[in-house]
Amino acid sequence: MKILGIETSCDETAVSIVEGTNIVSEKIFSQVSLHSEYAGVVPELASREHLRKLNLLIQEALTEAGINYEDIDAVAVTAYPGLEGSLLVGLTSARTLSYLLNIPIKEVDHIEAHLFSHVFTQLPPPPGIGLVISGGHSRLFYIKKWGDYEIIGDTRDDAVGESFDKVASLLGLPYPGGPSIEKASRGVRENRFNFPVSKLGNSYDFSYSGLKTAVLYKIKYDLKEISGEKELKELASSFQKAALTPLVKNSIKAAEDYSADWIFVCGGVAANSRLRELFDEKSPENIKAYFPGVRLCTDNASMVAACGGFYLKKEA
Numbered sequence: 001m002k003i004l005g006i007e008t009s010c011d012e013t014a015v016s017i018v019e020g021t022n023i024v025s026e027k028i029f030s031q032v033s034l035h036s037e038y039a040g041v042v043p044e045l046a047s048r049e050h051l052r053k054l055n056l057l058i059q060e061a062l063t064e065a066g067i068n069y070e071d072i073d074a075v076a077v078t079a080y081p082g083l084e085g086s087l088l089v090g091l092t093s094a095r096t097l098s099y100l101l102n103i104p105i106k107e108v109d110h111i112e113a114h115l116f117s118h119v120f121t122q123l124p125p126p127p128g129i130g131l132v133i134s135g136g137h138s139r140l141f142y143i144k145k146w147g148d149y150e151i152i153g154d155t156r157d158d159a160v161g162e163s164f165d166k167v168a169s170l171l172g173l174p175y176p177g178g179p180s181i182e183k184a185s186r187g188v189r190e191n192r193f194n195f196p197v198s199k200l201g202n203s204y205d206f207s208y209s210g211l212k213t214a215v216l217y218k219i220k221y222d223l224k225e226i227s228g229e230k231e232l233k234e235l236a237s238s239f240q241k242a243a244l245t246p247l248v249k250n251s252i253k254a255a256e257d258y259s260a261d262w263i264f265v266c267g268g269v270a271a272n273s274r275l276r277e278l279f280d281e282k283s284p285e286n287i288k289a290y291f292p293g294v295r296l297c298t299d300n301a302s303m304v305a306a307c308g309g310f311y312l313k314k315e316a
Protein backbone atom coordinates (compact mmCIF):
# COMPACT_ATOMS: atom_id res chain seq x y z
CA MET A 1 0.00 0.00 0.00
CA LYS A 2 1.57 3.30 -1.11
CA ILE A 3 0.58 6.10 1.24
CA LEU A 4 1.13 9.76 0.45
CA GLY A 5 1.86 11.67 3.68
CA ILE A 6 1.42 15.46 3.93
CA GLU A 7 2.68 17.64 6.79
CA THR A 8 2.12 21.42 6.99
CA SER A 9 1.36 22.04 10.68
CA CYS A 10 4.20 24.48 11.34
CA ASP A 11 7.20 25.65 9.33
CA GLU A 12 8.12 22.59 7.26
CA THR A 13 6.26 21.72 4.08
CA ALA A 14 6.77 17.96 3.88
CA VAL A 15 5.61 15.20 1.55
CA SER A 16 6.47 11.49 1.72
CA ILE A 17 5.50 8.33 -0.06
CA VAL A 18 5.70 5.38 2.31
CA GLU A 19 5.13 1.71 1.65
CA GLY A 20 5.11 -0.37 4.85
CA THR A 21 8.34 0.51 6.66
CA ASN A 22 9.98 1.76 3.50
CA ILE A 23 10.27 5.48 2.72
CA VAL A 24 9.97 5.44 -1.08
CA SER A 25 10.46 9.19 -1.44
CA GLU A 26 10.58 12.16 0.87
CA LYS A 27 10.58 15.90 0.18
CA ILE A 28 10.92 18.61 2.80
CA PHE A 29 11.04 22.35 2.32
CA SER A 30 12.12 24.10 5.52
CA GLN A 31 10.95 27.68 6.04
CA VAL A 32 13.70 28.40 8.59
CA SER A 33 15.32 31.18 6.56
CA LEU A 34 11.93 32.87 6.10
CA HIS A 35 11.23 33.02 9.85
CA SER A 36 14.75 33.41 11.26
CA GLU A 37 14.76 37.22 11.27
CA TYR A 38 11.70 37.10 13.58
CA ALA A 39 13.29 34.40 15.88
CA GLY A 40 10.08 32.37 15.62
CA VAL A 41 7.41 31.21 13.18
CA VAL A 42 5.14 33.93 11.71
CA PRO A 43 1.83 32.10 11.05
CA GLU A 44 0.66 34.17 8.07
CA LEU A 45 4.02 33.81 6.28
CA ALA A 46 4.07 30.07 7.04
CA SER A 47 0.68 29.33 5.45
CA ARG A 48 1.47 31.40 2.35
CA GLU A 49 4.76 29.51 1.90
CA HIS A 50 3.01 26.12 2.31
CA LEU A 51 0.59 27.20 -0.44
CA ARG A 52 3.50 28.05 -2.72
CA LYS A 53 5.45 24.84 -2.12
CA LEU A 54 3.07 21.95 -1.42
CA ASN A 55 1.92 21.04 -4.93
CA LEU A 56 5.48 21.25 -6.26
CA LEU A 57 6.74 18.92 -3.53
CA ILE A 58 3.96 16.37 -4.19
CA GLN A 59 4.94 16.36 -7.86
CA GLU A 60 8.64 15.96 -6.98
CA ALA A 61 7.92 13.11 -4.54
CA LEU A 62 5.92 11.25 -7.22
CA THR A 63 8.68 11.77 -9.80
CA GLU A 64 11.36 10.55 -7.38
CA ALA A 65 9.25 7.46 -6.57
CA GLY A 66 8.71 6.87 -10.31
CA ILE A 67 4.92 6.74 -9.93
CA ASN A 68 1.83 8.74 -10.94
CA TYR A 69 -1.09 10.08 -8.90
CA GLU A 70 -3.11 6.96 -9.84
CA ASP A 71 -0.55 4.72 -8.08
CA ILE A 72 -1.23 6.24 -4.63
CA ASP A 73 -3.46 3.98 -2.50
CA ALA A 74 -4.27 6.40 0.33
CA VAL A 75 -3.43 9.82 1.70
CA ALA A 76 -2.54 10.76 5.30
CA VAL A 77 -2.34 14.33 6.55
CA THR A 78 -1.69 16.19 9.81
CA ALA A 79 -5.05 17.58 10.93
CA TYR A 80 -4.12 19.01 14.41
CA PRO A 81 -2.52 20.48 16.47
CA GLY A 82 -0.67 23.25 14.66
CA LEU A 83 -1.08 26.67 13.08
CA GLU A 84 -4.65 26.86 11.73
CA GLY A 85 -3.83 28.47 8.39
CA SER A 86 -0.92 26.10 7.77
CA LEU A 87 -2.93 22.99 8.67
CA LEU A 88 -5.66 24.11 6.30
CA VAL A 89 -3.27 24.08 3.33
CA GLY A 90 -2.29 20.44 3.87
CA LEU A 91 -5.81 19.34 4.76
CA THR A 92 -7.39 20.97 1.71
CA SER A 93 -4.82 19.43 -0.58
CA ALA A 94 -5.19 15.95 0.98
CA ARG A 95 -9.01 16.05 0.91
CA THR A 96 -8.96 17.18 -2.72
CA LEU A 97 -6.60 14.33 -3.71
CA SER A 98 -8.72 11.80 -1.81
CA TYR A 99 -11.85 13.03 -3.60
CA LEU A 100 -10.37 13.22 -7.09
CA LEU A 101 -8.46 9.94 -6.92
CA ASN A 102 -11.23 8.20 -4.97
CA ILE A 103 -8.83 6.90 -2.32
CA PRO A 104 -9.14 6.80 1.49
CA ILE A 105 -7.82 9.66 3.62
CA LYS A 106 -6.61 9.53 7.21
CA GLU A 107 -6.37 12.78 9.16
CA VAL A 108 -3.86 12.28 11.95
CA ASP A 109 -2.77 13.89 15.22
CA HIS A 110 0.67 15.45 14.79
CA ILE A 111 1.87 14.37 18.24
CA GLU A 112 0.82 10.77 17.69
CA ALA A 113 2.50 10.96 14.27
CA HIS A 114 5.82 11.78 16.02
CA LEU A 115 5.41 8.51 17.97
CA PHE A 116 4.94 6.73 14.64
CA SER A 117 8.46 7.62 13.55
CA HIS A 118 9.13 4.37 15.46
CA VAL A 119 8.01 2.48 12.35
CA PHE A 120 11.40 3.27 10.78
CA THR A 121 13.46 2.04 13.76
CA GLN A 122 13.87 -1.33 15.47
CA LEU A 123 11.61 -0.99 18.51
CA PRO A 124 10.40 -3.89 20.70
CA PRO A 125 6.60 -4.30 20.95
CA PRO A 126 4.58 -2.34 23.57
CA PRO A 127 4.09 -1.71 26.43
CA GLY A 128 6.61 1.09 26.57
CA ILE A 129 7.04 4.77 27.34
CA GLY A 130 6.87 7.46 24.63
CA LEU A 131 8.41 10.91 25.07
CA VAL A 132 7.40 13.52 22.47
CA ILE A 133 9.53 16.67 22.77
CA SER A 134 9.13 19.42 20.23
CA GLY A 135 8.61 23.14 19.81
CA GLY A 136 5.01 22.87 21.00
CA HIS A 137 4.96 19.86 23.34
CA SER A 138 6.76 17.94 26.07
CA ARG A 139 4.50 14.95 26.60
CA LEU A 140 5.03 11.56 28.21
CA PHE A 141 2.89 8.59 27.16
CA TYR A 142 2.38 5.15 28.56
CA ILE A 143 1.99 3.16 25.32
CA LYS A 144 -0.25 0.18 26.18
CA LYS A 145 -0.33 -0.76 22.53
CA TRP A 146 -0.07 1.27 19.35
CA GLY A 147 -3.20 3.40 19.14
CA ASP A 148 -3.90 3.03 22.89
CA TYR A 149 -2.07 5.47 25.13
CA GLU A 150 -2.31 7.14 28.50
CA ILE A 151 -0.87 10.67 28.77
CA ILE A 152 1.03 10.51 32.06
CA GLY A 153 3.07 13.73 31.85
CA ASP A 154 2.56 16.97 29.99
CA THR A 155 3.75 20.52 29.35
CA ARG A 156 2.74 22.83 32.23
CA ASP A 157 3.85 26.07 30.54
CA ASP A 158 6.53 26.37 27.81
CA ALA A 159 7.47 23.29 25.79
CA VAL A 160 11.11 22.23 25.94
CA GLY A 161 11.84 23.10 22.27
CA GLU A 162 10.28 26.53 22.80
CA SER A 163 12.66 27.12 25.75
CA PHE A 164 15.65 26.24 23.51
CA ASP A 165 14.35 28.73 20.92
CA LYS A 166 13.78 31.51 23.48
CA VAL A 167 17.09 31.04 25.31
CA ALA A 168 18.97 30.97 21.99
CA SER A 169 17.35 34.28 21.16
CA LEU A 170 18.47 35.70 24.58
CA LEU A 171 22.01 34.54 23.79
CA GLY A 172 21.88 36.01 20.28
CA LEU A 173 22.17 32.55 18.67
CA PRO A 174 20.32 31.83 15.39
CA TYR A 175 16.84 30.29 15.07
CA PRO A 176 15.93 27.46 15.51
CA GLY A 177 17.49 27.52 18.95
CA GLY A 178 17.88 23.76 19.54
CA PRO A 179 20.64 23.08 17.01
CA SER A 180 22.38 26.42 17.81
CA ILE A 181 22.47 25.71 21.55
CA GLU A 182 23.63 22.14 20.96
CA LYS A 183 26.46 23.41 18.74
CA ALA A 184 27.50 26.18 21.17
CA SER A 185 27.53 23.66 24.07
CA ARG A 186 29.74 21.06 22.42
CA GLY A 187 32.80 20.31 24.56
CA VAL A 188 31.96 23.07 27.07
CA ARG A 189 31.57 22.51 30.84
CA GLU A 190 27.92 22.28 31.91
CA ASN A 191 28.27 23.24 35.56
CA ARG A 192 29.47 26.84 35.46
CA PHE A 193 25.90 28.05 36.10
CA ASN A 194 23.56 26.11 38.33
CA PHE A 195 20.26 26.69 36.59
CA PRO A 196 17.21 25.16 38.30
CA VAL A 197 16.17 21.67 37.16
CA SER A 198 12.38 21.51 37.34
CA LYS A 199 10.81 18.91 39.59
CA LEU A 200 7.06 19.00 40.07
CA GLY A 201 6.48 16.77 43.09
CA ASN A 202 5.80 13.21 42.08
CA SER A 203 4.26 14.23 38.77
CA TYR A 204 5.80 13.41 35.38
CA ASP A 205 4.89 16.91 34.08
CA PHE A 206 7.41 19.34 32.64
CA SER A 207 7.89 23.06 33.28
CA TYR A 208 10.30 25.33 31.40
CA SER A 209 9.22 28.92 32.05
CA GLY A 210 11.22 29.13 35.31
CA LEU A 211 14.40 27.95 33.60
CA LYS A 212 14.02 30.49 30.81
CA THR A 213 13.52 33.28 33.37
CA ALA A 214 16.55 32.06 35.37
CA VAL A 215 18.75 32.41 32.27
CA LEU A 216 17.34 35.89 31.59
CA TYR A 217 17.95 37.06 35.20
CA LYS A 218 21.44 35.57 35.23
CA ILE A 219 22.38 37.59 32.15
CA LYS A 220 20.54 40.80 33.02
CA TYR A 221 21.08 41.17 36.77
CA ASP A 222 24.05 38.95 37.68
CA LEU A 223 26.41 39.13 34.76
CA LYS A 224 25.02 42.45 33.42
CA GLU A 225 26.54 41.48 30.08
CA ILE A 226 27.99 38.33 28.52
CA SER A 227 31.78 38.75 28.74
CA GLY A 228 32.66 36.80 25.61
CA GLU A 229 32.43 33.62 23.57
CA LYS A 230 33.49 31.35 26.48
CA GLU A 231 30.82 32.69 28.85
CA LEU A 232 28.17 32.51 26.14
CA LYS A 233 28.99 28.85 25.50
CA GLU A 234 28.92 28.09 29.24
CA LEU A 235 25.50 29.72 29.53
CA ALA A 236 24.28 27.60 26.60
CA SER A 237 25.65 24.31 27.94
CA SER A 238 24.47 24.94 31.53
CA PHE A 239 20.98 25.73 30.19
CA GLN A 240 21.04 22.64 27.95
CA LYS A 241 21.92 20.37 30.89
CA ALA A 242 19.11 21.84 33.06
CA ALA A 243 16.62 21.54 30.18
CA LEU A 244 17.47 17.93 29.28
CA THR A 245 17.74 16.52 32.82
CA PRO A 246 13.98 16.43 33.64
CA LEU A 247 13.27 14.72 30.29
CA VAL A 248 15.63 11.89 31.18
CA LYS A 249 14.61 11.65 34.86
CA ASN A 250 10.82 11.66 34.31
CA SER A 251 11.01 9.15 31.45
CA ILE A 252 13.15 6.69 33.41
CA LYS A 253 10.93 7.07 36.49
CA ALA A 254 7.85 6.41 34.31
CA ALA A 255 9.46 3.32 32.77
CA GLU A 256 10.26 1.99 36.25
CA ASP A 257 6.80 2.80 37.67
CA TYR A 258 5.00 1.25 34.68
CA SER A 259 7.38 -1.73 34.39
CA ALA A 260 8.25 -0.79 30.80
CA ASP A 261 11.62 -1.81 29.41
CA TRP A 262 11.88 0.79 26.68
CA ILE A 263 11.46 4.52 26.12
CA PHE A 264 10.92 5.92 22.63
CA VAL A 265 12.14 9.54 22.41
CA CYS A 266 10.93 11.57 19.41
CA GLY A 267 10.13 15.10 18.18
CA GLY A 268 12.60 17.86 17.23
CA VAL A 269 14.45 17.95 20.58
CA ALA A 270 15.19 14.19 20.26
CA ALA A 271 17.73 15.21 17.59
CA ASN A 272 19.94 16.51 20.42
CA SER A 273 23.05 14.35 20.80
CA ARG A 274 23.66 15.35 24.44
CA LEU A 275 20.16 14.05 25.24
CA ARG A 276 21.03 10.74 23.59
CA GLU A 277 24.21 10.54 25.71
CA LEU A 278 22.33 11.37 28.93
CA PHE A 279 19.77 8.62 28.29
CA ASP A 280 22.65 6.19 27.70
CA GLU A 281 24.43 7.28 30.88
CA LYS A 282 21.40 7.34 33.19
CA SER A 283 19.23 4.42 32.03
CA PRO A 284 19.39 1.35 34.26
CA GLU A 285 20.39 -1.88 32.56
CA ASN A 286 16.81 -3.14 32.12
CA ILE A 287 15.57 0.04 30.38
CA LYS A 288 16.69 1.11 26.91
CA ALA A 289 16.03 4.41 25.15
CA TYR A 290 15.38 4.37 21.38
CA PHE A 291 15.46 7.34 19.02
CA PRO A 292 14.45 7.85 15.38
CA GLY A 293 17.22 8.82 12.96
CA VAL A 294 18.01 12.53 13.37
CA ARG A 295 16.24 13.46 10.12
CA LEU A 296 13.00 11.85 11.36
CA CYS A 297 13.02 13.72 14.71
CA THR A 298 11.99 17.11 13.34
CA ASP A 299 8.73 17.48 11.41
CA ASN A 300 8.41 15.21 8.39
CA ALA A 301 5.66 13.51 6.40
CA SER A 302 6.98 9.94 6.65
CA MET A 303 5.78 9.72 10.26
CA VAL A 304 2.38 11.10 9.15
CA ALA A 305 2.10 8.45 6.41
CA ALA A 306 3.15 5.73 8.90
CA CYS A 307 0.52 6.85 11.43
CA GLY A 308 -2.22 7.04 8.77
CA GLY A 309 -1.17 3.66 7.40
CA PHE A 310 -1.50 2.08 10.83
CA TYR A 311 -5.12 3.25 11.22
CA LEU A 312 -6.09 2.45 7.62
CA LYS A 313 -4.78 -1.10 8.07
CA LYS A 314 -6.60 -1.43 11.40
CA GLU A 315 -9.89 -0.30 9.85
CA ALA A 316 -9.55 -2.46 6.70
Ligand code: KG4
Pocket residue numbers: 010133134135136137160161162164165176177178179182267268269270271272273297298299
Ligand atom coordinates in the same frame (compact mmCIF):
# COMPACT_ATOMS: atom_id res chain seq x y z
O1 KG4 B 1 9.13 18.43 16.08
P1 KG4 B 1 9.53 19.77 15.58
O2 KG4 B 1 10.26 19.85 14.27
O3 KG4 B 1 8.30 20.72 15.43
C1 KG4 B 1 7.22 20.75 16.33
O4 KG4 B 1 6.34 19.86 16.25
O5 KG4 B 1 7.26 21.68 17.16
O6 KG4 B 1 10.41 20.45 16.74
C2 KG4 B 1 11.00 21.70 16.58
C3 KG4 B 1 11.74 22.05 17.86
C4 KG4 B 1 12.32 23.47 17.88
O7 KG4 B 1 11.95 24.10 19.09
C5 KG4 B 1 13.82 23.23 17.80
O8 KG4 B 1 14.59 24.23 18.45
C6 KG4 B 1 13.96 21.88 18.48
O9 KG4 B 1 12.85 21.14 18.06
N1 KG4 B 1 15.20 21.20 18.08
C7 KG4 B 1 16.19 20.87 18.96
C8 KG4 B 1 17.23 20.30 18.17
N2 KG4 B 1 16.83 20.27 16.86
C9 KG4 B 1 15.58 20.82 16.83
N3 KG4 B 1 16.29 21.05 20.29
C10 KG4 B 1 17.44 20.64 20.88
N4 KG4 B 1 18.48 20.10 20.22
C11 KG4 B 1 18.43 19.91 18.87
N5 KG4 B 1 19.46 19.38 18.21
Ligand code: ZN
Pocket residue numbers: 110114134135267268298299
Ligand atom coordinates in the same frame (compact mmCIF):
# COMPACT_ATOMS: atom_id res chain seq x y z
ZN1 ZN C 1 6.40 18.16 15.37
